[in-house]
Amino acid sequence: MVEKKRDLILDSIADGVFTVDHDWRITSFNHAAEMITGVERSEAIGQLCKDVLKAEICEKDCAIRQTLTTGQPVVNKTVHIVNAEGQRIPISISTAVLQDRSGNVVGAVETFRDISVVETLKKEISRSYGFEDFISKNHRMHDLFKILPDISQSNATILIEGESGTGKELLAKAIHQLSLRKNKRLVVVNCGALPDTLLESEFFGYKAGAFTDAKRDNPGRFKLADKGTIFLDEIGDISPALQIRLLRVLQEGTYEPLGSVESCRTDVRVITATNRHLQDLVREGKFREDLYYRINVMRIELPPLRERKEDIPLLIEHFITHFNLLQTKQIQGMTDDALACLMSYDFPGNIRELKNIIEHTFILCKKDLIERQHLPESVRQVPPPHSSKYSEVMTFKDVEAIFLTNVLRRNQWNRIQTAKELGIHKSTLFRKIKSLGIVLPNHKRSH
C-alpha cells in the first residue's frame, strides 16, 4: 500500500526519478524515468542503475557514489545517456542521499530531466555544431571521416571545396574541435559578405585614427584567432590585393594592422572554403597561383547531396527529430510517396535545402506523417525517374539503383572505375547493374 502510494506520487513528477540501495540496485523507478531511458519499470527494478541509465558518468564519475561518499547532493549536472532507441540524449541529473525515519542512510535518489530541447536550442543559437552532427552512410564521407582525425591534428592549411549547402562550415568546425587548438577560438569570416576594404580591416584590424571612424584599436580576426583557427569562407571572392596580404600571413606569419607600422606575429591555423573551382580561377588569372598552393596543402571535397542520395532518408530522420524538438511536434516520419519525391529531386541547395524543405513541411503537416502535398511545389513537380510505380513505393532496390547510377555517372559510366570506387569486384557490379535494370549509355539494356 505504501509502495503503491509512493509510486503514484513519483509517477506524477515530470522528471525521471529512481532510488537505489547500497548495492546500486534500483528500488523504485517512475514513469518519466521509463519515458526518458526507454526501460520499463518492471525491467529496471532490481538492476544495477548503470545498466539502466547508461550514462557517460556511470563508470567514471558516478554521481550517486559521490553523494553516498560525501553526503553532499549533486545538483543539475549535465551528462549524456544512450536510450533504448540508441539516441544520445543530454540529461540534467541531481542526486541526494535517502534516509529512513531514524536517519540511517538506506541508499540514494537520482532525479533527471531530458534537456534535448534546451541543448538543441543552444546549438541553434550559437551554431556550434560539431563532428557528431555529421550524418552519412556514404562511402566517400566515410573515407573522409577516417582521415579527419589525422588532418585535424596536423597544422596544415586546408581547402574545403563543395557546393553551397554541403556543410563546409560544419566540417571546418569539426576539424577545429578535433584539433589540438580546440580550446582556443575558431573565428569564422565570410569573405564573400564584405567589401574588400572592410575585409582588410576585418582580417588584420586597425589602429585608432587609421581612418575617420576608427576611434579605438580593433584587433582584427587574425588576432582574435591567435593560437586557434581561422575559417575563411568563400575565399575565391577576395581581391588580388588582399590575396597578396593573405599570402604574406601564410608565408611569414606576420601582418600589419591598418595604420600601424609594427608587424604583428600570428600563430593561427587557416582553413579556407569555396563553392567555386579555385583551380579554374587560377587558370583564369583571378586567383594567385602561389596563394592557391599555400592554402591547398590539404584539399577536401564535399560531395553534393545528389551524389550521396543514400543519406537522404537518414538526414530526413535527423531533421524531423530536430524540428520535433524545436517546435514541440511529434511527427513520426514521411510517407513513401513523399520520400520518393525527395529521392528523385536533385537538391541544388544541398543539405541546407533539404533542411529548409523539412521545415516547410512542418508548417503544413498536421498529421503524424509528412505527405507529398506538404512538400514545396518545386519538389513535388519532379517527375519520377524510372517507372510509374516509382512515386508510389520506394524500395531499397530503388534507392540502390539511384545510388549506383550516380556513381556510374560520376565515373563517366566506366564500370571498372566504378567498381574500384565502390570497392567491389567488377563482376559484382555487372551483376548489380543487370539485376537493378540500370541502362548504360551506348549499351543495350542489361536484361
Add this chain to the structure above:
Amino acid sequence: MPIWENRVSTVLDFSDNLLIADIKERTVVGETCINWSLCNDIMKISLLTEEGVSVLLCGAVSKPLQIMLEDSGIDLVYGLRGMKDVVLQAYLNGTLQGDCFRLPGTALTVCPGNKRKRCRSKGLKPRDKKDLL
C-alpha cells in the same frame, strides 16, 4: 569488447578500455587491452579497422556509432552485459542468448557489418579471425 572493471562496459560510446582478443578455433590465443578514452567515434572505428577487428561485442551503442561500425564492415553484437570472461566464453560456445547477458531495455542484437546481408537476432557463431571482444 569495451570493458570496465572486468565487465563489459555498459555503453560503447562512453567506454575507456578495449579488450582485443585473438581467437583461433574457438579458443582465445591472445589478449590485449587498449585505453581509448581519448578517441572520438571516428578514431575508435579507425583503431578497430587498423587492428583488423572483425567482431565487436558490446553493451549499449548509439545509433550513429552503430551505423558507422556496420558500414566499416565490423560485425556487431550489442546489448550485452556481464563479466568479460563469462561473456567471452559464452560467445565462443554460442550460448549468449540468455537473459543474464542482456542489458535492460536493449535487445541482444547481432548486426553483420555491411557487405553481408542483414541483421539477425541472436544465433552467434565466433569466427576464426582476429575478433574483438
